[in-house]
């Protein structure tokens with residue numbers, strides 16, 4: 001049993017999709033979420049920069065909040081830094097790539113899966129590697145494509161409208177042409193664009209988000225490692241931190257996450 005909080009981070013608002021699933025599945029756990037809005041987007045940055053930002057955030061969450069487990073709620077950061085974070089910290093670390101892959105493999109019937117992600121995640125080849133490691137069916141057809149620009153819309157609070165639709169139509173062409181039956185949203189920001197993405201993909205394509213699957217993995221890991229909060233039935237406390245404008249984080253964050261995000265605190269990252 002362990003009463004310390006769960007730590008979680010993303011480049012900005014995207015990881016709130018994972019925070020939402022976590023709060024719903026583990027309502028008695030405390031959660032500290034950090035959105036690195038001053039330094040987003042991560043998806044267009046070199047891997048070593050994303051790694052360095054991720055280590056700074058993880059060290060801050062451990063030193064200041066004494067977290068018991070770290071959830072890397074950002075595909076780009078998980079692709080660039082998961083192994084290094086696991087090696088550097090003496091608490092368990094989980095990412096979003098493997099849980100998402102598991103969910104997509106469960107869902108597909110045609111074995112034609114599409115993955116959309118940031119430029120950084122796509123170029124890391126984390127998805128093909130994770131699919132290979134998951135023992136896929138022999139005829140699996142995987143199409144991975146980048147969607148630059150999606151994250152910026154979400155960070156501005158724009159999740160629908162003509163501009164989003166035009167961009168979605170252009171960027172999703174490779175996965176539409178590949179005739180996938182399952183589309184894995186390989187960036188935690190993308191579930192906020194599920195509506196325009198679904199409009200382009202059509203009704204027959206199932207959109208898979210890694211948020212729920214990651215929360216299930218987190219729940220299992222807390223139990224296996226005996227890290228559950230000792231007081232079942234309590235209501236957890238949720239802290240939100242932003243490296244950017246905290247008023248803006250609170251406003252858009254509460255719209256995206258829901259009523260648990262009533263306030264946000266400021267963190268000044270050591271590097272910019």
Ligand code: DGL
Pocket residue numbers: 010011012014015040041042043044073074075076077118121151186187188189
């Ligand atoms: N939410 C992050 C991800 O899952 C990405 C975003 C960014 O480009 O900052 O990849």
